[in-house]
Amino acid sequence: MKVAILGGGVLGVATAWYLAKSGHEVTVIDRQAHVAEETSHGNAGMISPGYSSPWAAPGVPFKAIGWMMQDLSPFMINMKELDGYTLSWMSKMLANCNTKSYQTNKSRMLRVAEYSRDCFVEIRKELNLAYDGRQKGTLQLFRKQKQIDALQKDIAVLKQLGIPHQALDMQGCIEHEPALANVRDKFVGGLRLPGDETGDCYKFTSELAAQCEALGVTFMLNTNIEHLVESNGKIVSVKTDKGVLKADTFVCALGSYSPKLMKPLGLELPIYPIKGYSLTLPIEDESRAPQSTIMDETYKVAVTRFEDRIRVGGTAEIASFNLERPVKRRASIDFVIQDMFPGAADVAKAEFWCGLRPMTPDSTPILGGTKYSNLYLNTGHGTLGWTMSLGSAKFVADIINNKQPDIDPEGLSIERYYG
Structure with a gap:
């Protein structure tokens, strides 16, 4: 299956890694000349589930x-x-x-963050990534x-x-x-x-991107994403300033810029x-x-x-x-x-x-599917994108692969804002 991942920060690259490992043909699109040049570039460096x-x-x-x-x-x-x-x-x-909302939101955040830490342990066993x-x-x-x-x-x-x-x-x-x-x-x-x-998110993302390329992932950098093209309840392509890319599945991992891309599709992301x-x-x-x-x-x-x-x-x-x-x-x-x-x-x-x-208003990321059968979200992580990166990416990849996620999906999707 061809997958287009929109965004080359740590969330997008990590998602590409898990999807490429499961056999998909993956393309990552980003407007910068290198991965992790925006929010993932200079964050505090904390991988802090406990925080x-x-x-x-x-x-x-x-x-x-x-x-x-x-x-x-x-x-x-x-x-x-x-x-x-x-x-x-x-x-x-x-x-x-x-108090009620705080307890609910904290439990959701910790569910993703603790899982993500486990994923960091696993990826260190598998890959020799130098990221301080x-x-x-x-x-x-x-x-x-x-x-x-x-x-x-x-x-x-x-x-x-x-x-x-x-x-x-x-x-x-x-x-x-x-x-x-x-x-x-x-x-x-x-x-x-x-x-x-702790660790340097920019170094980590750069090293993981190299591992992705070894698995056949294509990186379309210096490429501006203009809009997604929808037909009959599905996304059929992404229009960029370098042309149109068709794919079977699309993942939005554009961080703060996700709402602008999703709004024309009738998806209101409170980010x-x-x-x-x-x-x-x-x-x-x-x-x-x-x-x-x-x-x-x-x-x-x-x-x-x-x-x-x-x-x-x-x-x-x-x-x-x-x-x-x-x-x-x-x-x-x-x-x-x-x-x-x-x-x-x-x-x-x-x-x-x-x-x-x-x-997001509740500090919980927005992960998983949308009303479009082949459009998925991996965004809205606030100050914890680095902390939650691998867990979020593996969670979304599992959903795309029709595999039961390792953690409970309750309250993590966009649907919580429309209940």
């Missing part, structure tokens, strides 16, 4: 107001970019800010005692779901991240999630492009650098260790498709790396990046 929680949670609207009032705000709204679509999406997200991967966990770091005091609810959820975790005092944090000994006056404790991982920023810095002093991932809970900034680099990612900005990189948006991520790991990296040589995270 999979919906943005929409009880109390978040009030917290968001507080965040916006901070000098180093982890959340901001670009008022110039507010429009009807943005306000509609925000209202849907607010509707999920209740580390399996040393995530450490949520708390600067204030009130953050420790509020931790019991999160721990209760982790216990209920059987997710390994360790509540640590200051010395416990230092034992896992020795460089924190240099700043012991900056924090009071932490929560370690030992099952989490919003949440803007995020990162810095990538060369390590100068190994003894002062982190070993894995530190999540600074006060500023919502992740500091992730690659082999000879540090990736610092954070900030959630509602700014539509604006990809400008104002210097002032570096403030919080600049601060955290220099405050928590002073002298570890050369900030003057940092690569400043921004990308768009395709966020």
Whole structure:
């Protein structure tokens, strides 16, 4: 069967891998000159099932107001970019800010994320992929005692779901991240999630794409997707600026740009492009650098260790498709790396990046079939595309292959928005 995958980020390439392995003739189409050049390029580097929680949670609207009032705000709204679509999406997200929705959404997210981690274990056994991967966990770091005091609810959820975790005092944090000994006056404790991982998503996707090509996958790069052509309840082709490609099956893995392609087909995807920023810095002093991932809970900034680099990612900005990189948006991520790991990296040589995270109102990705019998979705992963990538891709590939997925599909498809 001929399969056209629309999008060459980590989701699209991973889907191509699983479909090619099962014997299909696969073509990946992307507008960039190389795979993983957009959202997959400079993300925080966390593969964090244990950190999979919906943005929409009880109390978040009030917290968001507080965040916006901070000098180093982890959340901001670009008022110039507010429009009807943005306000509609925000209202849907607010509707999920209740205990019942939070529990439902978190369980769905964890189902995909935990499965995806298992898929990472399997693919490492099968392929020798060099992507600066580390399996040393995530450490949520708390600067204030009130953050420790509020931790019991999160721990209760982790216990209920059987997710390994360790509540640590200051010395416990230092034992896992020795460089924190240099700043012991900056924090009071932490929560370690030992099952989490780190890695460079761009490197991983590039290496996996090479494995795909070895299986016969074709990559149509520098190719703009214009629209899909429908006939009698099926998609028959995709129109690009390089011509028309016919296929038997189509997979949309275009992240934040998925709604624009799907809307003319009568598929309304409630996905919003949440803007995020990162810095990538060369390590100068190994003894002062982190070993894995530190999540600074006060500023919502992740500091992730690659082999000879540090990736610092954070900030959630509602700014539509604006990809400008104002210097002032570096403030919080600049601060955290220099405050928590002073002298570890050369900030003057940092690569400043921004990308768009395709966020649904319930933070759960949209996976599986549509009303068109041969059109499938693998999109809407928000900040967890890297974490959920392999599990989502294998899940969608299994559905295309008419194979029973390894995880329960309940609540993962677009149908949950039309119930």
